[in-house]
Amino acid sequence: MIQGKNEEAFFPRKLRMGMVGGGRDAFIGAVHRRAACLEGGVELIAGAFSSTAEKSKASGRDLYLDDSRVYGTWQEMVEVEAKLPSDQRLDFVSVVVPNHMHYPIIISLVEAGFNVVTDKPLCHTVEQARSIVRAVKAAGVLFGVTYNYSGYPMVRQARHMVASGALGEIRKVAVEYPQGWLAERVELTGQKQAEWRTDPARCGITGAIGDLGSHAEHLMSYITGLQIADICADLTVFVEGRQLDDDGAMLLRFTNGAKGMLSASQVCTGQENTLSIRVWGTKAGLEWRQETPMFLRVRSNSGPEQLYTPGNPWVCEAAADGTRLPAGHPEAYIEAFANIYKNYTDTLRARILGIEPSEIMLDFPTAEDGARGVAFLHKVVESSQSAVKWTPFDFAL
Amino acid sequence: MIQGKNEEAFFPRKLRMGMVGGGRDAFIGAVHRRAACLEGGVELIAGAFSSTAEKSKASGRDLYLDDSRVYGTWQEMVEVEAKLPSDQRLDFVSVVVPNHMHYPIIISLVEAGFNVVTDKPLCHTVEQARSIVRAVKAAGVLFGVTYNYSGYPMVRQARHMVASGALGEIRKVAVEYPQGWLAERVELTGQKQAEWRTDPARCGITGAIGDLGSHAEHLMSYITGLQIADICADLTVFVEGRQLDDDGAMLLRFTNGAKGMLSASQVCTGQENTLSIRVWGTKAGLEWRQETPMFLRVRSNSGPEQLYTPGNPWVCEAAADGTRLPAGHPEAYIEAFANIYKNYTDTLRARILGIEPSEIMLDFPTAEDGARGVAFLHKVVESSQSAVKWTPFDFAL
Amino acid sequence: MIQGKNEEAFFPRKLRMGMVGGGRDAFIGAVHRRAACLEGGVELIAGAFSSTAEKSKASGRDLYLDDSRVYGTWQEMVEVEAKLPSDQRLDFVSVVVPNHMHYPIIISLVEAGFNVVTDKPLCHTVEQARSIVRAVKAAGVLFGVTYNYSGYPMVRQARHMVASGALGEIRKVAVEYPQGWLAERVELTGQKQAEWRTDPARCGITGAIGDLGSHAEHLMSYITGLQIADICADLTVFVEGRQLDDDGAMLLRFTNGAKGMLSASQVCTGQENTLSIRVWGTKAGLEWRQETPMFLRVRSNSGPEQLYTPGNPWVCEAAADGTRLPAGHPEAYIEAFANIYKNYTDTLRARILGIEPSEIMLDFPTAEDGARGVAFLHKVVESSQSAVKWTPFDFAL
C-alpha cells in the first residue's frame, strides 16, 4: 500500500490533508502535521487554524498553504471544501482543537462526508459520543482517534504477547500516568496549555483523568483486551482554586476476574510524562514506560528477565511495521504518533483503491474506542462521587 | 556508644543474644543472626530453634552454641534463662518463628523481663497487639520489630527530606510490593516458606497483605509520617484452592488530605521483591526501590532530577550512621536489617549504662508500630469485605 | 527565520531539495528525507536515486516526484538541474550514496554551484577532503555533513556545559561505539548494508572505525572542543575472510594534556547501536548514551548526580532550539537528524534573505569537520600499522 512496496496496489499521489485547529501557539497541531507527513505520503492542503481569521491566515502562511485554502472559521472551511471537485477534495481532516469544540466540528465534518482524524478525548458527553459513532456509520467515512501511545512498537509487541498467550491468563494490570507540571496554579500565569486544561467549559467534566487517564485507559485496553466491569475511583483537586481534578486513582475489576489499578495526576511534582503500564498473567508479566519507549521488559518465574527492543527479527509484525530504523536507533513520540497516521492513511488508500486493508493497517483507534473512552471518564467521575465502592461500567454503544 | 567511638560511654562486652525459632531450613532466622552480629557487638548465646528438641539441638550445634544453652522448647528456654544470674543473662531475645507463634512467645518473654526483638507482623489480632504494648510498658523492657526496610540509608534519607520540608506538603504516596513466586500453587510442592504463608492457621487473616503489605504500610508511615484516615481495599485470591489473599490493592486517604495507593501481591509473575515507594509533595517528589536500594531519586519542577546515594557528605546523619562503606560500595538487605539491630542494641547499651540514647539510636520500629501494623491489616480485610467505599482507620492504642 | 517566528525575516516558500542516492532498498536516504522535511519547510523536488535509470525512476514515483525531475544518473541531474531558472532551481542537494561515490558527486555539485548536504564520512582520502574544502570556498556554497548524533538536544547541552566551564578543565574522555550486527559474516548473505560496509572499494581504508569511529570522533570533538595531539590505535579484523577492520580501539592524547579512549566495533555481539560518551573535568563529569538519548547525567564530587532532560527551562538555548515537545515526550534519532537539517536550512534561508545567521543556526558540521574526520581515519590506520606508540595527528587544512 505504501508507496513502492506493492506495484499492484500503488497509490499514485500524496493524500490531501486538512486541519482544524493547530495554529500558532498550539502544541498538538504541529505534532499531528509532523506525524501525518513523516512517511512522505501526505500533504497538508487546507485548514482553519485559529479562532480568528487573521491568526488562521498567518498560520496558513507559516505552513506555505495556498491562501485560498486557509479559512477564517471551521464552518467556512467545511462549507467550501465540501464543494470542491474530487481531484482537489481533501482526503481527510485532522481535528486538533480543545476538547469542547470536538463535537460540533466532528459532526459537521462527518456529515459533510469527510474522513476524520481527531485528537482525544472524542468529545464531552456520552450522548455526543454515541451521535458521532452513529454519524460515522451513516456517512461511511473513515474515522480515527489519536490515542498516540498505542503507536509505539513496543506497545504493539506487548499487545501481541498478551494476544498470543505468552503471558497466560491476565490477572493484574497497573497503569499510571503521573505528570507534575500543574503542581502549582500555572493556569494563572498565562500558560495557554494549562488554561484550557483546567477550565471545565473547555476541558469537560474531568481534568487529570480526562487528559491523562483517558490515555491510560486506552493503553490498557489496547494491550490487554480486557473489559472493565467495575470502577472504584477517588478524584482529587489538590491545587486550591482549581475546579477540575488534578489527580485521580482507581481500583478496577475486569469481566474476566482480573484486577487493575489506574492513576493519573498533574501534581506529581517533578514527573515529566511518566505513563507506564505493567501487566501480569499466569505465565509472565510485562512492563513498558513511555519515557524510555524502546524497552519492553518481560518477566517470568522460569528464566531471566528479557528486554525486547524494536528492529529485531524476534519482534512481532505489527511492531516491525511501525519501526523505521535498525535496532538501537531510537524512535519516539512523533514516530509513534506517525504510526497511528500511517495505519489510518494506509487504510484510507486501500479504501480509495477498493482493496481490503490488512489487519495491521486497521490497527488504529476508532470512534468506538473514543466513545468507550468518553463513557469511561463519566463513570470515573460518577464513581468518585459515590459512597458505594463499585460503580459498574456497563458501556454499550 | 558503639565500641570505641566514645570512651566515656564505652560498653565493655558483647551483648548476649537469644533466639526463638530460626533453626535449620528457616530463612529469616539466619538473616537476624547475621544482622545482629554484623557490627561485632552481639553474640548469640542461647536459643530454642525448632519445634522439636532434636532439631533445636542440631541447630544449636551448627551455631557452635554451648549445648546447655540450647533448648527443646521455647517455654523451657524462658524458664531456665530467666533464672540465670545477671552476668550470664541474655540481654535480648529475637523471635523469628512463624506469625501464629509470635504472641505467646513475646508475651512470655516480656513478662519474664526479657528485652525482645520480633519479626513482623507483631501478632495476629489487634487484641494481642494491645496486650503486647501493655505488657512491654508494664515490664519496662526494650522492644523492637524488624520492619527491616526502614533500615536502608536511602529510606532514612527519604524520611529526612520529608521531615525537613524538602518535599513541601505531602499530597500523594504510591507504595507497592509485588512478588511473583506464588503465581502457582507452590505450597503444594513442599516449599516450607510457601506452606505457612498460605495457611490461615499460621499466617493469620491475610496472606499477601500481611506478608508484604505490612512492610509497605510501615515504609510509607516511616518515610512520610502520614496517618491513614480511610481505606478502600480490594483483596483477591487468584490461585485456585488458596484460602488467603495472594494479591491486594487499596486507595488511601490520609488525615492531612493526602491520597495514597498501596498494593501488594504474590502473583505478579516474574517480580522478585519489587517493593517501591514514591512520595510527591508540593515542592518535590522522591522514589526509592528496594531492588536497587542505593539510589534515591528526587525530582522537582525547578531543576534536574537528583540521585542521592549513601556515603556522601550531603546525606543526612541517620543515613550516614547506617552506612559502613564509602560511596559506591553497595550495601544491601542484610546491612539494612543490621541497622535496625544496631539502633536497637545501641539503645539497649545506653539503657544498661544509664545514659540517654540519641535520636538516631531510637530510630527502630517499636511495639506501637507493630500494633498499628496489625490494626492496619484488620482494617484492610474489613474494607475488602465491605460494599461501602471508605472504611475509617481509627486505630488508637 | 523559521516560518512565522519573525515576520521581518519571513521566508515565503519551502526550500527545494534534491537528492543523489537513497532509492529503494537504501536505508539512510529515507532518514535524510524525513529529517529534512520534519519541520515542514523543505520539499523534495528532484533526484537521481539509484545506479540504474529504471530504479531511479521507480524511486521517484514512490516519492511522488514529477517524472521530469527524476534522473537516471547523477551526472545528468547535475547537468540539467544546473540550467534551471532560479525559481525552479534546487536550494540544496543531499548526497546519500555509499562512501566511494561521495567525492566525484560532491565536487561536481559544488562546482555547479549547488549547496550540498552529505552523509559522513566526507570522502575517502585526505586529498579529496582538501579538494572539497577548497571547492566549497571557491564556489561559496553552503556545505553540511550529517554527523547526526551532534543534533541530539542533550549532546548540545553537554557541549554547552563543557564550553561554559561547568566541568572545569577537561581531563579525560571516553567515547565508544559498539555494534554487534557484523559478528558473523553477514555480508555473504545478500545484506546490502553489510556488503558495502565491508568492501574496501566502496567503504574506504577502514570498516568499523570509518563507519562508527568517525561518529565517535566527531561527537567527542563537538562536545569537548579538544584537539587530538597523538593517536595509539589497534585495529582488528575478527571475522575471518573480512578485509576491513571490524573492531578498533585507541588511546588518545589531546593538545591540552587531556587523555582519551575511543573504540568502535561491529562485532560486539548483542550490542545494537551503543554509542556513548563520558567526559570528566576538574569540576564535574558527564555521560550520554545514544540508546537513551533523552538523558544526560552530570556528576560531581559536591552533590548528587543530576539528570538533565530536554524540554526543561534549565537546559541551554541550543538544546531548547532542537526540542519540539514538552519534557518527558521523547524525541530520538530522526529528530536529532532533523536538527542538523534545521540549522543547515535556517542558515541557508538567512543567506538567501541576506541576513546574518545566528550562532545556533550555524551549529551544524561543515566541510572542515568532515575533512578532519577523514584525516582522523587515515591517522588511525597509520597508527594501527605502526610499532611506535604514538602517531601525531597534525592535521591542517
Added chain:
Amino acid sequence: MIQGKNEEAFFPRKLRMGMVGGGRDAFIGAVHRRAACLEGGVELIAGAFSSTAEKSKASGRDLYLDDSRVYGTWQEMVEVEAKLPSDQRLDFVSVVVPNHMHYPIIISLVEAGFNVVTDKPLCHTVEQARSIVRAVKAAGVLFGVTYNYSGYPMVRQARHMVASGALGEIRKVAVEYPQGWLAERVELTGQKQAEWRTDPARCGITGAIGDLGSHAEHLMSYITGLQIADICADLTVFVEGRQLDDDGAMLLRFTNGAKGMLSASQVCTGQENTLSIRVWGTKAGLEWRQETPMFLRVRSNSGPEQLYTPGNPWVCEAAADGTRLPAGHPEAYIEAFANIYKNYTDTLRARILGIEPSEIMLDFPTAEDGARGVAFLHKVVESSQSAVKWTPFDFAL
C-alpha cells in the same frame, strides 16, 4: 563443610582468626572482620591492629578481644602466637595493612606456619611476589588474596557462562574502574586513605593502576580466563604535585587473539566506585557493573537481552553458593567479600578435617593470582614509560 550441611564433615568449632592492621581509623580491616564472620563460623581472637601499642590495645578493646591476645607490634604477635598450643592457635591471620608492609608481614607469618589471607595487591615487587609464592609452597599453608569483586554471585555467573561456552570464543573485553574522589589533592587535607594511596613509599610504583587497575585485571582474568600477551599503557598524573599516576588506560592483546581495553582512574570526578566489565564473544556478550551488582546482562544477536539475577534456579552453582537470600533481596559488597572468606575458610576446614575441598570451595584468589597481579602492575608501568607500542607480558612464576 559449613555447619550443619554435612553431618559427616561437621566442623565442631569456630575458626580462630587473627588480624594484622585494621585498627581505629582503618577502613578495610572492618570489612575483613565483617566478611570473615558473616557466616558465623569464624571468631576474631587476636591481633596487632596499629602502628603503636597503645592504639592497638584500644582497637582490641573495641573488638572485645582478650587483652592478652592483642599485640603492640606484628612481630610480637607472630612470635607469641606461633608458640601457642594447637587448641588456642590461630587458624588463619588476615593482613590488612597498607601495601608497603604486606611483604615482611606475609613472609613472617607464612614462615611461622600461619595460614594467611591478605588484602591486594600482594606486595610491591615481582621478586617479593615470587618469594611469597615459594614460601607458601614450602610452608604448605593456605593462602588467599581478597580480590573481593570476584566474590559477587553475578561475577561467578559471568565466569560460568564464559567457561561453559555460552559466549563462544571471546573476542573483546572492556574493563574499567573509574573513581573520582582524588580529583583534587585530598591527600593534603589529612584524609588518611588518600595519604597512603598517593605516597610511593607506602603504595608502591603505581597509584590508580595499583589500587584499582589491579582489581580490574583480576576481575577480567577471573571471568574470562584469558592471558594477557601484550600491554600498551598510558599512565597520567593529573593532579599537580602528586607523584603517582591517578589515571591510566591501556590496550591489551591476549594470547588467544582477543583484544582488550582496561582503564582505572581516581580523577573521574563524580564517579563513586564504578568498576565494570564487558565481555564479547562470537555467540554472546555480557555486562556487569559493581554499583548495581545484582544484575548481569547477557546479549546476543539471536534474542532479547537477558537479565540474570541471583537467587534463581537458572544461575550456576557457584553463584548460588554465594547467595544467602531469595531472589530480589539484594546482597552487596560485604557479602561478596564474605564469599571469598567463605570459600577460603571452607577449604581450610576441609584441610583440617583431612577431606578434599570441592571445586567451589577452592574458588578464591591465591598467591599465584596475587603474584600475577603484581607483575601486571610492573609491566603496565614499563609500558607506560616505553615509546614502543607493545610491551610483552611474559610473566611466569
